[in-house]
Amino acid sequence: MKKITLFIHEPTINKVIGNQINLLLEEASLLDVINEMDKMLGSEKSFPVQGYRSLLHMIYNPVENRFYKQVALTGYRKSGQMVNVRDNPTKELPDEVSIVLVPTGGCISEWEEAMKYEEFMKALVRLGLQFSSALCR
Secondary structure, three states: OEEEEEEEOOHHHHHHHOOEEEEEEOOOEHHHHHHHHHHHHOOOOOOOOOOOOOHHHHHEEOOOOEEOOOOEEEEEEOOOOEEOOOOOOOOEOOOOEEEEEEOOOOOOOOOOOOOOHHHHHHHHHHHOOOOOHHHHO
């Protein structure tokens, strides 16, 4: 099991689940971590950020296997050593990693619109990515 701490800076999400989440996961890519967050958020009637259906939908482009430009991501080990979590979303994370996620980074000058939800879901299926059943709402 891998220990992962996720810090999310998004007020509407923070109201639902807080801003720090500690996870223990067998498989632990950043997409797995986000999928777990979507499971937690799935207990609500709808995703708390208007215009999106999930955290994954809000931050990730499955066609290009990358995060949107406005998404700020930082990873670091317990020792303080940085971990590149942005360049390969499916790469296995190390144990005891902390990730800071800002879905709508304020210092980003270039903004990308999220894919339409139906296209997003089709792309996830084409890639064979496992995703939370909460995304199917």
